[in-house]
Amino acid sequence: MSEFHDPDLRNQLGQLSGPYPDDNEAFAAWQRRVGQARRRRAVAWTTGAALSLLFGTVAVAALNSPGHNTLVPGKADDDSSVDVSISTTTEAEDSSTVESTEPSTTDSTVVDTTPVTEAVDTTVPETEVEVTIVAGDGGGSNSGPSKQHGTPTSAAPGPAVASKIFSSTGGSITVSQNGDQLTITVVTPAAGFRAEVDQRSGRHVEVTFKSNDNESQISVRVINGTMQPEVSDKNRKHDNTVPDSSESANHTSGDD
């Protein structure tokens, strides 16, 4: 028997505690609270899972975004022209055509690079070079082409080299001229087109762009010391050849 055994006190305190509660009513109330707790837990888990999925998706998207660039040292050779561009670029950002302050001695070179970009001839003309260069398609970046324009402050004397861009429906090409010799430096097919270089260099160069429905051909020749393009767009289904004027096809002039 415990020293604290006290039946009277137990009875008095038992009366103060009141009667036993209704078990069935209490049980029903408890079941309702259990149901509420289960729903709260389910909502919490669902919300947590949804947030985790959302954050995971955002993180993956951020890692795969074009702005998330990484440098690949192995591609450095492809960007040799970039060094030239950086050293010569001083102004004329965001201009597609750069006008020289000395037209009589100025040539401008506009080089567009794309996935089919070929090596850019970085030979420096005697007076002026304007370069638009895009880092090679390697380097871990999947960003689209970007341009940099620049005007060199000095150039070594040598034979004049001019480059021009000629466009057609199927794409555009950049042709450099060195005397009577033409060289295709850049071939840029439009979306859905593929390029076939028929004649890459010489006194006459020619490229054909083909898609399922259309075919465009750009042919450039040297006539009287200047490049003269001949552009034709043709619907392969209807076989309608629409020759363009040589002037309208000339996008960029380096001779004016």
Add this chain to the structure above:
Amino acid sequence: MSEVEDVKVVATVDSLFRAHYGRLVRALTLACGDREIAADAVQEAFVKAHMHWRRVQNYDDPVGWIRRVAINRLRDDHRRQTRKGKALQRLAGEPQVEEVDQQAFDSDLPAILAQLPKQQRIAMALFYVDELSIAEVAAALDVSEGAVKSYLHQGRSRLRTVVASEEVHSDE
């Protein structure tokens, strides 16, 4: 969790609820002086037991765990109410007065009981109403058995005078 396991869990917690709910509510009613608060605390403890039953069922004394959860809930409520009352007093600029729980009973016994420290009241309630042993009360309060004996001795000494006088009045 499979459906069979779920039914089994519910049945087990159900049996505990039906066996211990009434006693726990009565004991905690004496401890806190409010039946609604006591019932709410006990129900909450059983809900937690249900939600965590896979862990709780492996305990040596699942009912003891439920009892401790309910007591802790009462303590939290008591602290919250005390802080709230003090904050209101500070805002009103009145001098702080030790608050005494108001009982819904008319006799002197609940008034004296309300003046006992919280820990003593809970110990008295668990020992005399829930009929736990001193060791069980010590486990529920997370104190030593000696501390429980001290609580019971002090509480009983104060309440015994009232009980004795009421017995005299009833005999007359």
